[in-house]
Amino acid sequence: MSAPRNARRTPAALAMAAIVALALTACTGGGDEGTTTDGAQGFPDDGCTHIAVATSSEKVNMLDELAKAFKDSPEHKALETCATVRPTNVSSGNATRFLTSGDDWPSDDTSLWPTLWSPASTVWTDRVAAAASPSLVGEPKSFTRTPVVFGMPEPMATALGWPNTPISITDLENLCQDPDGWGSVGKDIWGAFKISKTNPNTSTTGLSTILMQSYEATGKAEGLTSADVEASADFSRVFEECVIHYGDTTGNVLSTLYDETQNGSNGSAYVSAVALEETSLLNYNQGNPDSHTVQPGETLTPPKTKLVAVYPEGGSMWSDNPITVLGADWITADQRTAGEAFAAFVQTTAAQKILPDYGFRxxxxxxxxxxxxTAKFGVDPAQPTVTLPKPDVDVISTAIDQWTQVRKPSSVLELIDISGSMDDPIGDGRSRLDGAIEGAQSTLNHFRSTDEIGVWAFTTGISSDEGEGIQVLREVDALGSDGEKLDSSLDDLRYAQRNGTPLYDSILLAYEAMSERAEPGRINAMVVLSDGEDTDSSVSLDSLIAKIGKSTKEGGDDAPVRIFPIAYGEGADTSALQRIADVTGGQLFDASDAERIDLVFASVINNF
Structure with a gap:
């Protein structure tokens, strides 16, 4: 393996290293894109050539099984030296941005630097070839595929005429903009029609969905152009209006939906349709909403209400899942040879027979x-009847740029714990408060000038017009050109007094303030960062849950405020923060490794 090309990385490279490191998971583990391979199981000391495959999360389980089968294959036996293959999980979009940055792979364990790359779609290999060089991505070749569909709870799909009546993206858009929502089809109790989509900058599903919207708006089934995408802006803007929030993975949304259905709800207060790959829907209906690696002896419990695949009448794009040996200079000759053998193996009939067991065609x-x-698991093998081809690279770039402009606007309040424990070191020369400040600062450029953002801090012994225990750094308002000013205000937190932790009181004050100003048509959210248990609140956790949970009952609210807590450091009260996230339809983020707070902040902000 070659030595690193640069002794020091640029700030941009370090930021990208952080993002990709966050996305990497244990080599033999699947699931969502959230933990690092550093210190993971890694490769055995077996004397073989070690081959890491960087892959999207939904394929980790399958590639692990393919790696085992490879050992007994003719392709492996033809090698002069044995080879051991391990998948590592990194989202397609993050891997794309890192490969085009021209730096070394962001893992301290160089054995995990990939020889092979298997993103969810050749969309990503095309982008690297165009932005960096074709030689870097080698010769990608698809080995399996899965269509992009809309997963809907079966009763909801049935209300729209499924499975006998075709459902189009236009039909879903009409439900989005109809003020009666589900009431327009006689289901008033279900409230507004809500869609979940992922961020197209990191997710293949998110990218495919915005392209499918452009196809639908133009009435085309092929030959999509940049001009077509530009002409579809108004159509896509309306469609984005009923998005609940944008996530970095569908697994997070599916896990929340699964928990709601298991607890007696049909999930209608949370989401009506999820844009996802068919394979993720199959995992959900088996009781594995986050597509994690099923451990020996683990029992999966199917959801009480299954999702069914709605294949849009106008057609679906497919995730065509290529695999390729990278042209990176850290790859040795032996690794290249072994990588080519594995890439050839996955095309064989023996390997192809493994794929359906993991929900891939x-x-x-x-x-x-x-x-x-089969219909038992919510899918139709005869669908989709219309395949939408992958557009040219320039068209895809136009679609991503357009999404930045038409995506649903956000109104976000960041609530930051500045209690005494935030002075504790996190091991990299920073205090916890330093990490929190820098994490918040690093995400400011994610927001558009029209997005609303506010920052409050909380501890005992301070007060403001918003209440006891609250210091307002910035009221929630359009960011405009205030990014630099807000950056400076966050720095001021370093000199604030730090006392107790009135966590519940502060969340309630912030939630009430956000609820009063929340508007339909916006993502209304709170990011709550806390490193410890509540010590000084007058309201109890149960009372807080009762108060903030009112709008999440059946039918929901047309302008819900969702809470995304960050459990910061090992002392954070993850149980309480999880309950707070669950009752509002938000998501808990784990920053128990406090050194990674910058990375976690980036992942949280991907939801808005």
Whole structure:
């Protein structure tokens, strides 16, 4: 393996290293894109050539199984030296941005630097080839595929005429903009129609969905151009208006939906339709909403209400899942040879027979799909009947740029704990408060000037017009050109007094303030960072849950405020923060490794 090209990385490279490191998971683990490979199981000391495959999360389980089968294959036996293959999880979009940055792979364990890359779609390999060089991505070749669909709770899909009546993206958009929402089809109790989509900058599903919207708006089934995308802006803007929030993975949304259905709700107060890959829907219906690696002896419990796949009438794009040996200079000759052998193996019939067990459709048409691809698990193997082709790279770039402009606007209040424990060191020369400040600062450029952002801090012994225990650094308002000013205000927190932790009181004050100003058509959210348990509140956790949970009952609210807590450091009260996230339809983020607070902040902000 070659030595690192640069002894020091640029700030941009360090930021990208942080993002990718956050996305990496344990080599033999699947699930969501959230933990690092540093200190993970890694490779065994087996004397073999070690091959890491950087892959999107939904394929980790399958590639692990393919790696085991490879050991007994003719392709492996033809090698002069044995080879051991391990998948590492990194989102397609993050890997794309890192590969185009021209730096070394962001992992302290160089054995995990990838020889092979398997993003969810050749969309990403095309972008790297265009932005960096074709030689870097080698010769990508698809080995499996899965269509992008809308997963809907079965009763909801049935209310729209599924499975007998075709449902189009236009039909979903009409529900989005109809003021009666589900009441327009006689289901008033379900409230507004809500869609979940992922961020197209990091997610293949999110990117495919915005392209499908442009196809739908133009009435085309092929030949999509940049001009077509630009002409579809108004259509896409309306469609984005009923998005609940943008996530970095569908697994997070599916886990929240699963928990709601298991607790007696049909999930309608949270989401009506989820843009996702068919394979993720199959995992959900088996009781694995986050597509994690199922451990020996683990029992999966299917959801009480399954999702069914709505294949849009106008057609679906497919995630075509290529695999390729990278042209990176850290790859040795032996690794290249072994990587090429594994890439050839996954195309064989023996390998293709493994794919359906993991919810992927084989390219080898002689391989049967099996019992998983049936109505029992919410899918139709005869669908989609219309395949939408992947547009040219320039068209894809136009779509991503357009999404930045038409995505749903956000109104976000960041509530930051500045209690005494925030002075504790986090091991990299910074205090916890330093990390929190820098994490918040690093995400400011994610927001548009029209997005609203506010920052409050909380501890005992301070007060403001908003109440006891609250210091207002910035009221929630359009960011405009105030990014530099807000950056400076965050720095001022370093000199603030730090006392107790009135966590529940502060959340309630912030939630009430956000609820009063929340508007339909915006993502209304709170980011709550806390490193400890509540010590000084007058309101109890149960009372807080009762107060903030009112709008999440059946039918929901047309302008809900969702809370996204960050459990910062090992002392954070994750149980309480999880309850707060759950009752508002938000998501808990784990920053128990406090050194990674910058990374966690970036992941949180991807939701808005």
């Amino acid at each position: 084989p390219l080898d048409e002689s391989v049967p799909l099996g019992d998983l691809f």
